[in-house]
Amino acid sequence: xxxxxxxxxxxxxxxxxxxxxxLAARWDVLADALDxxxxxxxxxxxxxxxxxxxxxxxxxxxxxxxQEVLAxxxxxxxLGAGFAVLLHLSDALRRAFYPLLVASQTIxxxxxxxILVVWFGFGIGPKLAIIAxxxxxxxxxxxxxxxxxxxxxxxxxxxxxxxxRAQVLRRLEAPTALPYFFSGAKIAVAVAVIGAVFGEWAGxxxxxxxxxxxxxxxxxxARLFAAVVILxxxxxxxxxxxxxxxxxxxxxxxxxxGPR
Amino acid sequence: MRTVGEAPEKExxxxxxxxxxxxxxxxxxxxxxxxxxxxxxxxxELEVIERLGLRVGEHEVLGLxxxxxxxxxxxxxxxxxxxxxxxxxxxxxxxxxxxxxxxxCAYLPQRDLLLPWLTAIDNASLAxxxxxxxxxxxxxxxxxxxxxxxxAGFEGARPxxxxxxxxxxxxxxxxxxxxxxxxxxDEPFAALDAITRTEMQxxxxxxxxxEPRTAVLVSHDxxxxxxxxxxxxxLSARPAAALAELSAPAPxxxxxxxxxxxxxxxxxxxxxxxxxxxGTR
Numbered sequence: 001x002x003x004x005x006x007x008x009x010x011x012x013x014x015x016x017x018x019x020x021x022x023l024a025a026r027w028d029v030l031a032d033a034l035d036x037x038x039x040x041x042x043x044x045x046x047x048x049x050x051x052x053x054x055x056x057x058x059x060x061x062x063x064x065x066x067q068e069v070l071a072x073x074x075x076x077x078x079l080g081a082g083f084a085v086l087l088h089l090s091d092a093l094r095r096a097f098y099p100l101l102v103a104s105q106t107i108x109x110x111x112x113x114x115i116l117v118v119w120f121g122f123g124i125g126p127k128l129a130i131i132a133x134x135x136x137x138x139x140x141x142x143x144x145x146x147x148x149x150x151x152x153x154x155x156x157x158x159x160x161x162x163x164x165r166a167q168v169l170r171r172l173e174a175p176t177a178l179p180y181f182f183s184g185a186k187i188a189v190a191v192a193v194i195g196a197v198f199g200e201w202a203g204x205x206x207x208x209x210x211x212x213x214x215x216x217x218x219x220x221x222a223r224l225f226a227a228v229v230i231l232x233x234x235x236x237x238x239x240x241x242x243x244x245x246x247x248x249x250x251x252x253x254x255x256x257x258g259p260r
Numbered sequence: 261m262r263t264v265g266e267a268p269e270k271e272x273x274x275x276x277x278x279x280x281x282x283x284x285x286x287x288x289x290x291x292x293x294x295x296x297x298x299x300x301x302x303x304x305e306l307e308v309i310e311r312l313g314l315r316v317g318e319h320e321v322l323g324l325x326x327x328x329x330x331x332x333x334x335x336x337x338x339x340x341x342x343x344x345x346x347x348x349x350x351x352x353x354x355x356x357x358x359x360x361x362x363x364x365c366a367y368l369p370q371r372d373l374l375l376p377w378l379t380a381i382d383n384a385s386l387a388x389x390x391x392x393x394x395x396x397x398x399x400x401x402x403x404x405x406x407x408x409x410x411x412a413g414f415e416g417a418r419p420x421x422x423x424x425x426x427x428x429x430x431x432x433x434x435x436x437x438x439x440x441x442x443x444x445x446d447e448p449f450a451a452l453d454a455i456t457r458t459e460m461q462x463x464x465x466x467x468x469x470x471e472p473r474t475a476v477l478v479s480h481d482x483x484x485x486x487x488x489x490x491x492x493x494x495l496s497a498r499p500a501a502a503l504a505e506l507s508a509p510a511p512x513x514x515x516x517x518x519x520x521x522x523x524x525x526x527x528x529x530x531x532x533x534x535x536x537x538x539g540t541r
Contacts, residue, residue, distance in 0.1 A: 151373065153369050153371065153373060154373045154375075156337070156340075156342050156367065156369075157367060157369055157373050158386070158390075159342065159362060160340055160342070160362065160365055160366055160367040160438065160440075160444075161366070161386050161387040161390055161434070161438050162363070162387055162390045162391055162438065163386075163390040164390070167390050171375075171386065171389070171390070172375065175375065175377045252376040252377050
């Protein structure tokens with residue numbers, strides 16, 4: 001029951017918006033009044049039709065993009081968590097690298113993407129690089145915050161219990177940071193999809209981004225929108241999957257070991 | 261809930277077992293003497309402890325009482341080897357290096373600091389795990405203690421499922437299972453309500469009688485210190501210095517109400533309070 005009441009309001013709004021859109025695009029009087037051209041803004045039903053009719057085409061490209069997203073995200077998780085642990089263990093490294101990490105986020109990805117394509121070619125390489133560049137940051141920052149949020153008294157307690165530095169990290173700091181890591185990973189997975197499309201726009205021979213460029217050139221707007229729908233579904237599904245994992249693995253939530 | 265590994269029934273006192281996992285260090289708690297000579301500590305400009313000399317004998321329980329913020333917790337951290345004193349020396353068993361002290365002390369903080377992602381028994385056996393015992397072995401070792409200390413049946417409970425008193429008991433077991441000769445107790449019951457606190461004081465008195473250790477108990481509660489300790493040192497407000505020394509009037513084994521209403525006990529308590537008031541001025 002609670003689940004239904006949580007899903008119902010957003011579902012109702014989405015349906016209402018889709019209905020309004022359908023009406024505006026399909027009903028000639030309204031379409032004329034709003035100056036809506038069918039080839040610019042297809043009705044939702046046309047998008048659904050494109051999804052159905054072009055499914056084989058879309059599915060092939062979607063699979064390519066999904067692979068890029070998953071591999072790029074996995075790479076970001078490894079890099080992001082690794083960086084966080086490294087910067088946590090060494091004050092000198094943190095002071096040296098933290099500003100650089102922040103600076104890396106000010107680089108406009110759209111500008112860098114073509115350069116990466118020149119370097120790595122049309123394959124999966126530049127896509128992974130772009131996804132990693134966008135995604136490692138929220139993971140690193142959140143995980144580092146989590147590692148540093150550990151109660152200093154708990155560290156003292158662990159030390160009197162004969163814990164080595166590595167054991168403090170493994171038994172105390174890492175579990176404390178886990179919920180923070182998940183917060184970062186959830187932000188990252190949503191933008192990973194965007195990163196993949198950027199990468200494909202910069203240069204590719206397959207993937208949903210590539211398909212969108214072609215569809216756009218041929219004014220196949222319905223197909224373009226169908227690709228967008230698939231990308232959104234990817235992002236939402238991956239986000240949901242991570243939330244589920246978080247509830248299973250890191251059920252104690254952030255700051256659970258803190259003062260009570 | 262996961263089941264606890266088969267506990268060795270032949271071994272009622274787990275921490276005195278011979279088949280110690282890891283590198284041992286959990287012998288029958290031989291007890292160690294603590295000696296502080298001319299100890300002073302400064303945080304930046306702030307003088308926290310001023311020239312303090314103390315001696316705690318083997319298996320003696322020493323109480324340290326003083327007003328809030330007088331540096332009692334810092335003193336425990338100094339003894340435990342978590343900090344080095346600015347002046348003077350602290351020796352446990354004649355050893356003065358920080359690492360040597362750290363290896364001999366177990367620390368029970370005011371807040372239980374149980375790790376929420378571990379079950380009660382895994383929290384209690386953290387020290388065993390840190391010394392390299394397998395999870396099964398560590399649980400088997402901790403299991404009999406859960407029964408002895410009134411926690412039977414709660415081995416698999418998560419900290420948030422336990423009451424304040426039970427959490428503090430698990431924290432005490434965690435300290436005990438570290439197998440160290442010295443116990444440092446930093447206001448262990450300050451966070452509990454009055455009823456639970458007196459219950460826990462009785463419980464700790466029994467526990468210490470059954471597991472004699474050299475212990476230092478820090479408290480701002482004079483009655484608690486006099487009830488639990490052999491000897492109580494009254495500290496002044498910051499910078500902490502010893503104001504008075506009182507020996508506990510009654511043996512700890514008696515039931516608590518009899519001890520704390522005894523006329524000698526009451527007189528000693530008043531003397532301690534008076535010393536504290538004078539020192540705070």
